[in-house]
Amino acid sequence: xxxATAELPxxxxxxxxxxxxxxxxxxxxxxxxxxxxxxxxxxRRARFGQSSEKLDRQIDLLELIIGDLEEAEAASEARQDATxxxxxxMPVLTGPRRVGNRRPLPDHLPREIITHGGVCACPACGSExxxxxxxxxxxxxxxxxxxxxxxxxxxxxxxxxxxxxxTQPTMPSLPIERGxxxxxxxxxxxxxxxxxxxxxxxxxxxxxxEGVDLDRSTLADWVGRxxxxxxPVAERxxxxxxxxxxxxxxxxxxxxxxxxxxxxxxxxxxxxxxxEGTWGSPxxxxxxxxxxxxxxxxxxxxxxxxxSGFLHADAYAGFDKLYEPDPITGRPRLxxxxxxxxxxxxxxxxxxxxxxxxxxxxxxxxxxxxxxxREINGRSASxxxxxxxxxxxxxxxDLKDYLETSLGRISRKGDLAKAIRYSLNRWKALSRxxxxxxxxxxxxxxxxxxxxLTLGRRNWTFLGSDSGGERAAVFYTLIQTCKLNGINPEAxxxxxxxxxxxxxxNRIDELLPWNWRAPSDARLAA
Numbered sequence: 001x002x003x004a005t006a007e008l009p010x011x012x013x014x015x016x017x018x019x020x021x022x023x024x025x026x027x028x029x030x031x032x033x034x035x036x037x038x039x040x041x042x043x044r045r046a047r048f049g050q051s052s053e054k055l056d057r058q059i060d061l062l063e064l065i066i067g068d069l070e071e072a073e074a075a076s077e078a079r080q081d082a083t084x085x086x087x088x089x090m091p092v093l094t095g096p097r098r099v100g101n102r103r104p105l106p107d108h109l110p111r112e113i114i115t116h117g118g119v120c121a122c123p124a125c126g127s128e129x130x131x132x133x134x135x136x137x138x139x140x141x142x143x144x145x146x147x148x149x150x151x152x153x154x155x156x157x158x159x160x161x162x163x164x165x166x167t168q169p170t171m172p173s174l175p176i177e178r179g180x181x182x183x184x185x186x187x188x189x190x191x192x193x194x195x196x197x198x199x200x201x202x203x204x205x206x207x208x209x210e211g212v213d214l215d216r217s218t219l220a221d222w223v224g225r226x227x228x229x230x231x232p233v234a235e236r237x238x239x240x241x242x243x244x245x246x247x248x249x250x251x252x253x254x255x256x257x258x259x260x261x262x263x264x265x266x267x268x269x270x271x272x273x274x275x276e277g278t279w280g281s282p283x284x285x286x287x288x289x290x291x292x293x294x295x296x297x298x299x300x301x302x303x304x305x306x307x308s309g310f311l312h313a314d315a316y317a318g319f320d321k322l323y324e325p326d327p328i329t330g331r332p333r334l335x336x337x338x339x340x341x342x343x344x345x346x347x348x349x350x351x352x353x354x355x356x357x358x359x360x361x362x363x364x365x366x367x368x369x370x371x372x373x374r375e376i377n378g379r380s381a382s383x384x385x386x387x388x389x390x391x392x393x394x395x396x397x398d399l400k401d402y403l404e405t406s407l408g409r410i411s412r413k414g415d416l417a418k419a420i421r422y423s424l425n426r427w428k429a430l431s432r433x434x435x436x437x438x439x440x441x442x443x444x445x446x447x448x449x450x451x452x453l454t455l456g457r458r459n460w461t462f463l464g465s466d467s468g469g470e471r472a473a474v475f476y477t478l479i480q481t482c483k484l485n486g487i488n489p490e491a492x493x494x495x496x497x498x499x500x501x502x503x504x505x506n507r508i509d510e511l512l513p514w515n516w517r518a519p520s521d522a523r524l525a526a
Contacts, residue, residue, distance in 0.1 A: 122165050
């Protein structure tokens with residue numbers, strides 16, 4: 001019987017449980033509707049022959065939506081499982097669990113047998129007279145580069161001849177309780193989706209060519225549970241990144257599909273980068289991503305709320321509140337460091353369009369300042385500051401005088417004047433890098449961290465939901481931070497998936513990429 005027609009309980013706790021169960025039932029029905037839509041689109045294509053590009057796009061869109069819904073459902077179930085396993089936790093009524101249609105693992109895959117040794121003496125009475133009763137076997141599907149294999153865990157069951165007590169080695173923790181994917185396989189799926197930009201339905205087709213039938217819904221379940229499992233590590237990276245004295249921030253639009261609306265909206269993925277290697281700091285680099293459904297300034301302010309010091313960013317107005325003086329100290333919590341790459345781009349675009357000699361000469365003068373930066377890259381902060389004071393400051397003074405003079409000789413309504421005013425209006429923030437050797441002339445660190453997302457959009461086109469954006473932020477944080485530290489993200493994620501569930505929360509720093517101890521072959525080639 002549907003909960004929609006059931007009688008409402010009067011007890012407040014029972015009513016809350018009833019509401020949670022009703023929400024779960026509604027979610028399941030929504031998911032079922034979206035699956036039926038996808039099936040209908042596929043049947044229409046089969047019925048009427050070759051489909052149009054529009055119908056093909058709708059089918060891909062529905063596949064992505066369903067995948068996001070299934071990932072969200074898996075993450076919710078993982079959270080509920082953890083709550084239920086917590087001693088003293090109040091049980092939550094969430095409706096019926098999904099029943100999987102588990103297929104046998106293919107016989108043609110190689111098997112690796114791992115036999116877990118039993119005890120030498122009976123833990124009940126201490127007798128060493130043990131006899132083997134039987135073996136319990138659990139098959140786990142694992143992935144190693146270029147091929148699949150099946151690992152069979154064999155746990156001998158022993159019976160004491162004296163007291164008849166039965167003992168058996170415990171089963172090692174699995175990434176997904178009662179599931180069959182190994183940690184390397186899950187890591188490969190994640191890296192394929194968020195690093196190599198392969199949607200789950202395409203991965204499913206690739207694995208099918210290997211003779212392994214893994215539905216998109218199965219892969220989505222793994223992704224959703226992995227996101228919930230590894231989110232605390234990603235947040236800890238975020239804490240570290242925002243604690244730097246100098247940070248970089250940027251954002252990029254991500255088309256986001258809202259199920260049932262039939263069109264996309266524009267979400268945003270934000271990134272905060274801490275990279276101090278250019279001034280010789282031994283602190284490791286990190287990139288932290290966060291999703292928001294729009295580009296309101298409140299999102300930028302919330303992401304950077306824990307930060308203080310200097311912020312390299314573009315001229316987005318949403319950052320302005322972060323630069324306001326503190327009412328007590330009179331100093332801003334963050335000082336703006338503007339990006340010369342953006343200022344140069346305004347002039348470059350004008351020169352490319354009109355071949356303006358004024359724009360050309362301004363570009364040459366800016367290039368001279370960039371030449372100084374290339375020479376001091378990697379030196380200590382004090383050396384960088386001294387060189388900038390001696391060389392960059394006079395070059396900038398000459399550039400400013402040239403821009404102001406040129407502005408008085410051209411039409412103030414033209415695009416060239418607009419490009420010049422872009423620099424002059426932000427001159428204090430553009431010149432701030434000459435006041436501290438730890439600062440950069442550009443915000444290229446954040447732009448480099450955004451580039452993989454923009455490249456990925458060409459493959460997967462859009463996200464399936466807001467929750468899909470939140471999961472993407474978790475995995476982008478882990479993967480891109482690995483890449484910044486020269487670590488193979490697939491090797492790191494495989495190890496992290498196997499350890500994080502049993503790891504103490506107060507020792508989470510041990511799991512951060514730069515503290516991870518990897519085999520020599522897990523390091524990326526320089």
